[in-house]
Amino acid sequence: MHIRHGLIGLFLAIATPAYSLEPAPAPVLAPLQSQAQAAHLSAQFLTRYAYSPVPLNDALSAKIMDRYIKALDPDRSFFVQADVDKFMADSASVDDAILREDLKIPFSIFNTYTQRVVERMTYARGLLKQGFDFSVQESYDVARDNAPWPKSAEQSDDLWRKRVKNDWLRLKLAGQADASIRDTLDKRYQNILDRIYGYKSDDVFQSFMAAYTTSVDPHTDYFGAAASADFDISMKLSLVGIGAVLQDRDGYTTIRELVPGGPAQVSGKLAVGDRIIGVGQGQDGAIKEVVGTRLDEVVQMIRGAMSSVVRLDVLPAEGGENATHRTISLVRDKISLEKQAAKKTILSVKDGDVTRKIGVVTLPAFYEDFDARRKGDKDYRSASRDVAKLLVELKQENVDGVLVDLRDNGGGSLSEAIDLTGLFVGKGPVVQQRNSEGKIEVESDDLSAPVWAGPLGVLINRGSASASEIFAAAIQDYGRGAIIGEPSFGKGTVQTVIDLDQAAHNSKPKFGQLKLTIAQFFRINGGTTQLRGVTPDISLPGFSDPKTLGESSYDNALPWTEIKPAKYTVFGNISALVPQLQSRHDARVKDDRDFQQFVEDAAEVKSEREKTVISLNEAERRKEQAAMAARLKARAELDDGLVRGEDDGLQANERSLTADLALENARKNAKDVLRTEAASIVADELALQQGAPKAANARSGNSGE
Template identity: 75%
Template sequence: MRIQYALFGMFLAIAPSAYALEVGSPPVLAPLRQQAQAARLSAQFLTRFGYKPVPLDDALSAKIMTRFIKSLDPDRVLFLQADIDKFMTNSTKIDDAIKREDLRIPFSIFNVYEQRVVGRMKYARNLLKQNFDFSVRESYSLLRDEAPWPQSEGESDDLWRKRVKGDWLRLKLAGKTDAVIRDTLDRRYQNSLERAFKYKSDDVFQSFMDAYTTSVDPHTDYFGARAAAEFDISMKLSLVGIGAVLQERDDYTTIRELVPGGPAQLSGKLAVGDRITGVGQGKDGPVKEVVGTRLDEIVQMIRGKKDSVVRLDILPADVGPDGSHRLISLTRDKISLEKQAARKTILSIKDGKATRKIGAITLPAFYEDFEARRKGDPDYRSASRDVAKLLGELKQDDVDGVVIDLRDNGGGSLTEAIELTGLFVGKGPVVQQRGADGRVEVGRDDLPTPAWTGPVGVLINRGSASASEIFAAAIQDYGRGVIVGEPSFGKGTVQTVVNLDKAAHNSKPKFGELKLTIAQFFRVNGGTTQLRGVTPDISLPGLSDPKSFGEASYDNALPWTQIKPVNYAPTDNMAAFLPKLRSLHDARVRNDRDFQRFVEDVAELKAQREKGIISLNLTERRNELAARKARLKARAQINDGLDLGGDDGLQANERSLSADIAIENARKNAKDVLLNEAAAILADEADLLEGMQ
């Protein structure tokens, strides 16, 4: 998924190193020549080869300007109206500037942004010296994306007074003392202040190119060198490194998790909570201190070529800042990202005296190691291959049905979506693609017989997009299985990745990559998932807000349309079972206390979100909190992953590592009400099929 969130929000959530910061302004950032060249080269592709080419003119220029400003200050709490007025005088000049390789306009805006961040954070820290009056009846609006920009410094000050007051009140309601609150918030704002001094030109350029590409199409992206590398890792599910998950905490890069079987875990030299203070390359290269260095830069220093050596200066978890360090050497190796791969579980569903075994395969993404496949590696990694293996295991386990869990699966390889469909449908057409020239191609799978012929269900939510929708739609059109959940995202377009350096015949990478929309896909029945997504056969409650998440939330999304259906033969008649399955589902969840509590929690979360404002009055907030706790106490609580009762007021990096991991584990171990119900629906289908024999 694209990084569309404000840089301001990003650095509030990350704790960089602490250092004395008494200077008045952050460094002035300027564009590099290669960035301006990359922007012009991208424009050439975007205006000529896109599915729906958009000319780089004054109209697009104005859209780019608006999106760029919104990416920096989405809640309109940093810039003043006077800033916006000044920026907009250049709103129709960006197109010409890109063509002549001049990026001074976005960089000048970003430099003002940095100054505003510094000013607001210094003001926020000064507010902590006073005491707040929580007896006053006032509120703070959380939904400010369409609010007027502050007209004056005084209006901005009042806005930030309420914002800081809200942060203080959250901690106060969590039982923190005034001294602890002051210290916590001072460190939070100081970290944010320091972050403004660590931005580089690459950050500005990436943000600007995001604004440009999304103004053309919601799913067109620009990847700088690092972003391109991360995309490649996400598709092949592997990287070369030491096998450690890192996090910035309390001014240090900290070991959050060790990957089983990785060099770090096998060495026995590292533990969760250890802090990396220096990195050296090779067996005798100098060790560079990294306290205060950005996490992404440290990650790049630790990754490298297979079998090469990296040395780490470690401050152990159990010692203070002045404790003894130790220097360790690790040999880099290929790390498989198993947590992002397909995985299975078996659920036991009781139906009277009988018990059905339902297999559940969770697929986080449609991954594929393109390079290994292209080279003919017989053991290349892919989603469909992994699922085929899991289906074989579930057959051995004698399960009665299989649920494919595609919740929050944003897509990936189109080929993998086709091949995964073949595992359940067999040989036949899966998806249609219409290119910019209007020609339609049909994607088919050639698997002679399905790998799984029993009952199948597909669990989707609003985060299920692209390849997930191709698979779910094909299963639905073939009548092969039941689709359960909430309407999917609605992304019905196809992208290809263009290596700009290859296009420019560069010997070394410097321009990055462009993910360009080149086609629209259609179901075998002729419809498209574009905009409308896949409508489930049986609806389950969802947490998302369709107004802000999904294809329909984009102002430049392609409309829904349809083409001629392809010649295909439905393999099953799921429609005949649906009325009975819905009836059984309705009756079951009506009497399922866990499911009804989940419905209540979802309704509560939606009500909180739609309210849009929070009271800054202590009595009112305490009453709200007491009412919520009373409601939860009145019932036997269920850990459904939606914690509505407690709020410690802290950000993740402000808790102890053990507390943060405990919260994460509690969410992982929460009862999955929706998956359980999807499995129960499959058990019902198995019963119906058995009754027909």
């Protein structure tokens, strides 16, 4: 099967403190017939058409069971050993159950899980009535993914006592008083209960199918109706709605951000922090209260058909729960998700007495509006089209070099990876595909000449996957530009999306979609990025953990292999320049305070990550806190008094929205030392090609977002 437009990306009640209240029992969920049918139909595709088919048998059943249990309770803090033993007694029956369209096993496990969560949260909230002795010497195991399951309720109680004690101590160290700590933690644990009460059968089925599909291979997946809609939105970067980013805060659907130019922002009737407490359809449809309703359900109520009316009952941000609310009407419109689109900026780089202008193109994903393209829309939205426009603009601004920033770009459209490569190499092969039958196709771009032929760098990290790796690998194989950063993810497989409802000839959607691995891609030099990823020419430090992020972290990833190279001509000289680029880079960062601080931070993160046990003794924790504060203070004196990295003990939704947004903006506006250094390397590339002797040194200064 030859898939030119395949998919190759990585593809996520208001409580008041009442410590003595007994919570309601968790809901008991049961499977729908359509879900059992969808699982059976998925099995037929997975066993027949997958790139590396895995038979649905007892061996796979055990793997599915293991993944499902781990997905529900990754820290082994809710189930006890007896639960797991009971589940595993059915581990060889999952295959038969799927084939006879019986999903009682996964739903029974999920119902046990929700019951255990209610029990643990009830116990945790009960602990808040008392205090803790922080003078005793004891510790808490923060890495429990491979720990033994608690063997009894008493062991589980002790585990949770330590967990709550640690939550309390973090807030205490951040300066909160006991009463405030009790309120914060009670609300935190109540929110967990609220999520449990809000689960539906679709959530159970999605979790079970994820365990099944990823047991076949790491990138095969199942999408229910809601997940399918979100996937489509992420690919075409648009939706029909009001243009507001929403967040659940204490049971209220809260406006976190207004999209510029969207109906909500243009109306002037909504503001960040406003709370939506009711939604009505049309000019006179009844308004349904949504306080305590799941965020995804509220979002679906607010989205709708183009030019249709939605009415919102709104509680103003500045008012309390008893404030006067108002009803507003908005006309739904097409919303472009520009924050996820390609962007450009220009960095000024000092090279001796000369200042170089390096254009930086940041691409978060390889998006493409498949539907618009199929319909023949000449203005359909895509990543390569957007980048082509940005490159033309950068040429008009007389940049000296271009840096393509693909950090944390998990992939997307295969055709977009090919077309983007063509913007820099012109006509020629880009990637090879091998299907399940062993047939190899060479994918080429037919652009007669590159849009940008000047100095080029590609910045990658561990989160750069799939389409990002195809692009980076092709640029490297052609010798077209320097690859800079961390080794990439290592995903070398191609997926396509199968509409199960179309396959079953359903008149209405009920089965969802299956993202199925159908091919493996190879570099034009014959190697694959599978497992090994793309190795940068110039390495930069990073915060990622290869043990948990990357293809090599999966226990069932395909092995590395290679095929014959495609016919292509290397026309760049980057490999010859790499030793000098490395030398210039080493000399520059040696005395670069910002870069060296980044190196220190990366080492600190790695050190903290390797700590599997933390002390629950207040004196010891304060000593650690003081050491960290001293390090931050010393740095703050160098960084204009900006203190960073202090632990407030809060989760994201526990801070005020103002504080949360301020923290987000601070991170967004922080110095990007890796991008700065990568731009300097591109400037070095130009200097070496021109025969200049001096090393480039990046300095602040940017324009043109």
